[in-house]
Amino acid sequence: MGDVEKALQTFYSMKLKDIMPSIPSMPIVTADSPIVDVLKLLRTRHHVWVVNNRDEMKLEGVIRYLDVLSILLPPENTKARLGNISAVFKSILGGAEKAADVMERNVMTIDEDATVLDALTRMRRYKVQILAIVDENNTLKGEISLRLLIDEFLRLMKVGGVQWLQSGSSSPSE
Template sequence: MTGVEKALQTFYSMKLSDIMPPIISMPIVTLDSPIVNVLKLLRTRHHVWVVSDRESMKLEGVIRYLDVMCILLPPETTKARLGNISAVFKSILGGAEKAADVMERNIMTIDEESTVLDALTKMRRYKVQILAIVDENNTLKGEISLRLLIDEFLRLIKVGGVQWTQHGSSSPWE
């Protein structure tokens, strides 16, 4: 088994709870947070988690960076069709005022005791790049993103001293 294969095996078996960032560093708002607060966070983040309140941290939804278009556009620019009627009301001009009005309720989640391999598999299956990490009560515990997984893999290779040279390439991978 090569160094890279060993590194990957270690990487795949890592628990998400061991590599997720501290919850204090995550973009989180409550259901009643004004849309302006959400937009301020989305200037520098790709998503914002929506929880019922800061005490329980029960996960209710997510607002993604691309959702800002629906928030800012007038409602008449959104075609109301079956399954998409709620997008009309996600506009500020359509009456949206709080995070609860614009959040996506269908959230991809994963258990905090899951492994990196579990997360990668779920991300690929559902074509998402970020998962909310929750416990059995749907309490937000953290997040795991493809970017965090890439960083962790690169850290693991560096710490393990693994040199990975891509086949067919004249330069080493760094």
């Protein structure tokens, strides 16, 4: 087995709890936070997690960067179709005032004891780039993103002294 293959096997078996960022570094608001607070976070982040309160940290939803379009557009510019009526009410002009009004409630989650391979498989299956890491009580424990997984893989490759060449082979790094 080559160096890259060994690194990948190590990478796949890593536990998410060992590589997830700390809660204080994550973009989190409470369900009753004003939309303005959400927008301030989304200026520099691609998502914001919504929790019930800062003590319990029960995951309620997520607001993604692209959701800002629905928030800022007037309701008449939002196509309302059967099953998607709620998008109309996600607009500030449609009455949305707080994070709970605009969040997506169906959040892709994964357990903190899951592996990198589990996370990659789930991301691919559901076509998402970020997963909330929760415990059995749906308490937000962390997050794992495709970007974080790429960073971790590259870190692992550097630590292993392997340079991944475009041809797919590996050689010791200089």
